[in-house]
Amino acid sequence: MSQLMSKLDGVSVFAPASIGNVSVGFDVLGLGVKPIDGTLLGDVVSIVLADEDSLTVVGEFAKKLPGDVKDNIVWHCLLLFNKAMAEAGYKTEKLALTLDKKMPVGSGLGSSACSVVAALEALNQFYQQYNQTGFDRKKMLLMMGEMEAQISGSLHYDNVAPCYLGGMQLMVPDADIISRNLPQFDDCFYVMAYPGISVSTKAAREVLPPEYSRADLIHFGQNLATFVDACHRNDKVQAFSVLTDVVAEPYRQHLLPKFAEAKQYLLSQGSLAVGISGSGPTLFCVVDDEDKAKEFEQWLTNNYLQTEADGNNYGFVHVCKVDSQGACVLNTDT
Template identity: 30%
Template structure:
């Protein structure tokens, strides 16, 4: 390929109980990126739309991830230009930086003839993610890259488990029009938790994974509980309790903070329930006077993918 256009999907990380280890890929929202071979050697970002981001390779999430792939496989005998078209708002809590990082790693790899697998690209994507969040973590880049649900079993070395999404599972995401930086959301966390909270959280993580694997929607709902992170972060999101309550009372399986916030997600069984939950969440937030976006999405089973290519 001499040029390609790809889709890098949004994602929800943590899923309440799975802080920094569980994420899911969204089908309805994502960035688009274009990668082009050129004669002049070197890596360049030539166009950015939808956000104000640096063009310097070492300061841009996508640039760092792209360069990490080149560092791994070697510099080609041609140059590469990147266009970034942001559709996911920065600081929204649905993996904006992860989409850029995963998309960049995938796009460079595709132009080079796929020397690395998608899983092997995750380390490069994590390096890009660290530019935005301050640390390398894979709970967004893994589902964005691979699709479906992912479990990060460990980081030394990176061990990612892919989990097939239940057929009828849908996500609703409401994004209040405020920006909450991941670094700020991490600053409110406490370094230690009680044994009681740890036991509760471990049980919920196990229950969520089991529920997903067996398509037990009731078990998924019971497991979408967070006794560790949500109590500390929910104060950063205006009217969070009211929004979560509206989702649960509408019949959602569960609801919580998407990633670091400020977006709030709900998981639902079936599209009709997702539409009902989206309406309830919208009505609850209309009363606050805060502008918001809302999305209904099926679970994306493919992850980053090429939309168009030129041989």
């Protein structure tokens, strides 16, 4: 193994948090975000050559994951990637993977997507550096979507696409493209408040009605179309005026203690928009003034964070900007 190790010491990939749905685009819109203070809000997967395949899980939220690493989604990513490599006629090596779980589970910040994207991109980067094999963007997105579907029970890319590619991604009904990047408002801040409790994505989907009225469908389509148009015209006022969730928020907000009160307060104090990030319980609000963003950060810290049943508070609030980079290889000294 020493000869192999001399060719490549290893690789670490960071995958950022994301806002799924972004209120106006249920299952078809997602936004990558990063804290302005440099905090790594996301997961890191590191890979080195080894004598046998293994997975080690560390990090602040590691204890929230299954105790058996064979039940971890990162392990399943390794199995899927190795299968894809074999089908492509590529040789694989024995690898030791480490997941640094920096993201809370069931947070609405794309926690599972972070693990999936970091793992698959780390594997792809490893083999591209090691022996110039690996896969293109389309194949990677397809594998990421497949892994996400294992967790949530349905195929949707609104977290994995922005986590992998960065920016705001609009999912399109074209299997060759999958997602398109929408223009962003660079002066906007996204205040992300995770209260410290978990909401299962599966449970959050189960509270949604099986059917919607014609009026709701028209409202949803009109808002999403107007938002996309406003993004392309750089019309910030119009874009955020229609950032309304008629599909999920009315049915999910009762799962989020203090959400309704917080939304009412933030809107009354000048927030451009307030919504549920993904399936919750994380709240996001949009402002175009950094001082106002920091003011809301403090208010949410004092009024939205909660204590878990074990007596601890795992919540946090971050002032973020759009993460335009997506998943990236970390320097060895990061």
